[in-house]
Amino acid sequence: MIASVQDTEHTPMLTPSEVLEHIYCPRFTWYMNVQHIPQHEDTRFKVLKGREVHRRRATENRDYLRKRIGAVKREIEVYLASPTLRLRGIVDEVLWLKDGTMAPLDYKYTEPREQVFKTHETQILIYAMLIEAIYQTPVRKGYLAYVRTGQHLQEVEVTESAKATVVAVVDQIFAILDTGKLPSRARSARRCEDCCYKNICV
Secondary structure (H helix, E strand, C coil): CCCCCCCCCCCCCECHHHHHHHHHCHHHHHHHHHCCCCCCCCCCHHHHHHHHHHHHHCCCCCHHHHHHHCEEEEEEEEEEEECCCCEEEEEEEEEEECCCCEEEEEEECCCCCCCCCHHHHHHHHHHHHHHHHHHCCCECEEEEEECCCCCEEEEEECCHHHHHHHHHHHHHHHHHHHHCCCCCCCCCCHHHHCCCCCCCCC
């Protein structure tokens, strides 16, 4: 049984998507969670295709990927929530590894590149932190499987400094939620071009 069934119903918690949107632009946090203006992203191809991949994944054989990682046990579609971290989310797979550690595995419908996408890395770090907190087991690595053109596997190192960065972002988000203050825009104006809030952002 998982250690720690805390008050996950009444404690405010963030999802990985909310953290990533804040990193993209802090005003996402304000528009979404202070003004409660939705993004209406459901018609976007990658979002829909990604959800299709997630639905299909549970019935497909991925044992060869797990063998490459060194997994001896797995659980799929695991809901993780930690009031202490103020984070929650559903990880594609939780893996138990031969060396006694654990790891998250997440599937992506995008083209891989040599260096891991920062957003994907942050998402894996969040899942790693949640696994450590809930299962009380070390997590030193996380894994991303890119399924758009085959099965490309990328490894993400889970370090204390990386986890501290995530904690700092969570603190920033809750500061906005607590005060309701409009934050500064994204550092790069280029991000505004593809923003769903660009027509109302002041």
